[in-house]
Amino acid sequence: MSYAAWIILTASLVGLSCGLIGVFLILRKMAMMSDAISHTVLLGIVCAYLVTKEVSGPAMLVGAILAGLLTAFLVQWLHSLDIQQEASIGIVFTTLFAIGVILIATSVGNAHLDVQHALMGEITFIPWNTTVLPLIGSVPKATVLLAFVFVVALIVIIAFYKEWKLTSFDPALAASLGIPVLFMHYVFMTLVSITTVASFDAVGAIMVVAMLITPASSAYLWTDRLSVMLLLSCAFGVISAVIGYFIALWLDTSISGSMAFATGILFLISFIFSPKHGILAKYVRPTKAY
Amino acid sequence: MEDEVVLSVENLSASYRKNIVLHDIQFNVRGGTLIGIVGPNGAGKSTLIKTLLEMHPRLTGSVQFFGTSFKKAKKKIGYVPQRGSVDWDFPTNALDVVMMGLYGQIGWLKRPSRKHKRKACEALEKMGMEAYADRQISQLSGGQQQRVFLARALVQEADLYFMDEPLAGVDAQTERAIMQTLKELKTNGKTVLVVHHDLQTVEDYFDHVLLLNRTVIDYGPTARVFTKENISKTYGGQLRWMKEESRHVVHSVE
Numbered sequence: 001m002s003y004a005a006w007i008i009l010t011a012s013l014v015g016l017s018c019g020l021i022g023v024f025l026i027l028r029k030m031a032m033m034s035d036a037i038s039h040t041v042l043l044g045i046v047c048a049y050l051v052t053k054e055v056s057g058p059a060m061l062v063g064a065i066l067a068g069l070l071t072a073f074l075v076q077w078l079h080s081l082d083i084q085q086e087a088s089i090g091i092v093f094t095t096l097f098a099i100g101v102i103l104i105a106t107s108v109g110n111a112h113l114d115v116q117h118a119l120m121g122e123i124t125f126i127p128w129n130t131t132v133l134p135l136i137g138s139v140p141k142a143t144v145l146l147a148f149v150f151v152v153a154l155i156v157i158i159a160f161y162k163e164w165k166l167t168s169f170d171p172a173l174a175a176s177l178g179i180p181v182l183f184m185h186y187v188f189m190t191l192v193s194i195t196t197v198a199s200f201d202a203v204g205a206i207m208v209v210a211m212l213i214t215p216a217s218s219a220y221l222w223t224d225r226l227s228v229m230l231l232l233s234c235a236f237g238v239i240s241a242v243i244g245y246f247i248a249l250w251l252d253t254s255i256s257g258s259m260a261f262a263t264g265i266l267f268l269i270s271f272i273f274s275p276k277h278g279i280l281a282k283y284v285r286p287t288k289a290y
Numbered sequence: 291m292e293d294e295v296v297l298s299v300e301n302l303s304a305s306y307r308k309n310i311v312l313h314d315i316q317f318n319v320r321g322g323t324l325i326g327i328v329g330p331n332g333a334g335k336s337t338l339i340k341t342l343l344e345m346h347p348r349l350t351g352s353v354q355f356f357g358t359s360f361k362k363a364k365k366k367i368g369y370v371p372q373r374g375s376v377d378w379d380f381p382t383n384a385l386d387v388v389m390m391g392l393y394g395q396i397g398w399l400k401r402p403s404r405k406h407k408r409k410a411c412e413a414l415e416k417m418g419m420e421a422y423a424d425r426q427i428s429q430l431s432g433g434q435q436q437r438v439f440l441a442r443a444l445v446q447e448a449d450l451y452f453m454d455e456p457l458a459g460v461d462a463q464t465e466r467a468i469m470q471t472l473k474e475l476k477t478n479g480k481t482v483l484v485v486h487h488d489l490q491t492v493e494d495y496f497d498h499v500l501l502l503n504r505t506v507i508d509y510g511p512t513a514r515v516f517t518k519e520n521i522s523k524t525y526g527g528q529l530r531w532m533k534e535e536s537r538h539v540v541h542s543v544e
Contacts, residue, residue: 176368
């Protein structure tokens with residue numbers, strides 16, 4: 001495959017996995033948790049590097065999961081001590097991120113890891129860093145990792161679909177039916193962590209937030225069904241990735257930046273033209289029909 | 291089921307944000323009763339239900355359902371949260387919300403079958419909501435949303451129900467439909483505890499009353515417990531007694 005094809009495929013996988021996870025982030029009103037985790041996984045990656053002395057997929061995944069869970073746990077803990085949810089998120093992720101930055105500067109400082117790369121990502125270089133898979137041949141490492149994470153996330157979401165729906169809509173009823181709400185919260189945080197770390201190489205910590213939240217928010221405007229929202233969100237993620245690639249090509253600029261820009265454009269279009277919740281529709285049909 | 295103790299609470303206390311909101315709670319509930327939990331704002335009515343159902347930690351005391359622990363009796367217990375506790379913009383429809391009441395029975399890794407769907411439809415029909423099964427939940431009125439919640443409780447086929455303000459902000463027609471359903475549940479030997487805010491209707495709706503203000507002020511048959519003295523004790527004298535001593539009323543629920 002050509003370099004362009006690998007880049008588009010990788011970007012599309014980012015769109016797919018982020019679109020899938022993003023829907024539940026929005027519905028659970030945890031959009032800002034993704035911002036927090038996208039930063040704290042840096043600490044996880046740095047720690048994984050310090051332990052294994054290499055930047056490898058599995059070690060990074062484990063590091064990210066631990067960092068993501070630590071973030072979720074600390075936020076929950078501070079919140080239980082009467083600190084506002086938003087404030088606890090702000091305190092926890094900036095502190096953990098700062099530790100990551102200090103570690104990079106003091107202990108790791110070499111070509112493998114740098115803050116610039118972690119924040120912005122560089123999808124352009126992904127096709128150069130390959131591994132050989134049986135039957136398929138030479139494949140970029142980041143693409144393999146993303147495909148793996150997407151499959152895991154998809155299986156977990158589909159297998160426990162009704163439980164995800166119920167714990168998102170009405171956690172009190174879920175708890176009274178005996179569904180382990182808190183445990184599922186941490187499982188979900190794990191999914192957010194692995195999705196974030198897998199997308200990290202491609203789009204970086206900041207753009208991954210755009211890919212997680214914006215396609216899902218756009219999808220929310222188009223439908224009243226959760227299953228359709230999931231499909232639309234994934235579709236919007238992929239469309240943004242592809243459009244973003246060509247915008248970057250056309251303007252000769254950052255691919256990850258263009259992808260995030262494309263998600264914004266899609267959201268704007270949805271916000272104006274969506275037949276159900278768009279602002280145009282509100283003018284045409286001013287009252288709700290009961 | 292009738293006359294058997296279905297819920298026994300001993301020496302229960304709970305705190306919320308470092309303040310003790312419930313203390314020395316003690317009462318027994320017999321099967322086949324319809325109980326109104328009445329008290330001022332901040333009396334701990336919702337917290338009491340949440341603490342009983344282990345959604346809120348308890349500091350002291352013990353709770354027994356059907357003579358056993360909550361975990362073992364879970365399947366016999368139904369819960370209707372406050373309508374405002376969920377996001378009604380969630381992308382789902384009325385039938386789907388009712389179906390959620392069955393998720394415990396359906397079990398992990400399984401999808402709802404046709405049988406479950408039929409059950410949910412029947413419950414909607416019972417609440418007069420069958421025409422709205424496919425309606426997005428944000429497009430329902432407050433009363434209709436509450437009826438969907440009640441239908442969801444019905445499909446659970448529990449023996450003991452806890453309902454948090456099911457009559458708050460609903461239209462007269464919905465109030466009648468809900469009370470009709472509650473009385474039917476009682477006739478079938480079920481027990482229902484309802485957090486209620488409208489003092490005017492307590493005598494018409496409930497055969498037992500639990501007056502609550504941080505602790506149980508009094509509990510028992512409505513005729514004995516729901517007296518002027520007890521009410522002003524519960525509300526701390528802030529409340530002006532508006533009801534006439536004797537009046538000829540048309541009962542809103544027949």
